[in-house]
Amino acid sequence: MAIEYYNILGISEKSGISEIKAAYRRLAKKYHPDISDLPNAKEKFILVNEAYEFLIKLKTTPPISDRIHSMDPRLREELYRQWLKRERMKARARATQAAREKFEKFKKSPIYKTSQIIFTFYDYLSISIGILIILGGAMGLYIEAHDKGINANHIVATSFLILLGVLFILFSISSIRNRNR
Numbered sequence: 001m002a003i004e005y006y007n008i009l010g011i012s013e014k015s016g017i018s019e020i021k022a023a024y025r026r027l028a029k030k031y032h033p034d035i036s037d038l039p040n041a042k043e044k045f046i047l048v049n050e051a052y053e054f055l056i057k058l059k060t061t062p063p064i065s066d067r068i069h070s071m072d073p074r075l076r077e078e079l080y081r082q083w084l085k086r087e088r089m090k091a092r093a094r095a096t097q098a099a100r101e102k103f104e105k106f107k108k109s110p111i112y113k114t115s116q117i118i119f120t121f122y123d124y125l126s127i128s129i130g131i132l133i134i135l136g137g138a139m140g141l142y143i144e145a146h147d148k149g150i151n152a153n154h155i156v157a158t159s160f161l162i163l164l165g166v167l168f169i170l171f172s173i174s175s176i177r178n179r180n181r
Contacts, residue, residue, distance in 0.1 A: 005051035017059050024052040049095030057087055123172040130168030137161030
């Protein structure tokens with residue numbers, strides 16, 4: 001398990017605490033969800049945090065197998081595996097919580113709140129434009145029907161405008177719902 005963490009940080013098993021910290025800082029900057037544009041940045045950031053937490057704990061706290069010398073080697077090995085598994089789960093939980101807390105902090109920032117206001121304004125403006133497009137198409141068909149009569153071209157054009165207006169409205173409603181989750 002520990003080898004996997006060394007690979008995540010891109011360091012050797014002989015690396016000390018300073019190398020672990022340097023690799024962590026480098027990768028945390030690269031994969032931080034608030035900075036990185038990569039689609040899997042959040043998961044990679046959590047893995048980097050998990051690896052860091054685990055390896056620092058491994059380097060600073062001797063595992064249980066090192067503390068109990070008189071035990072049967074098989075039992076000692078099993079205890080060591082259990083210790084590794086527990087530490088990995090704890091590191092993952094802490095890393096996930098740290099990523100969540102950073103996003104929650106960002107959600108309280110003025111930048112996030114301002115962007116939400118702008119997006120909401122844009123969505124309601126798009127809904128209004130969609131309604132105007134639908135009404136404009138319907139009014140145009142109505143006026144054309146009373147003036148000269150309608151033909152297939154008028155119906156196709158009106159259908160296209162109504163479809164365009166409905167798309168404006170649907171995309172805006174979808175955006176509002178996604179933001180309110």
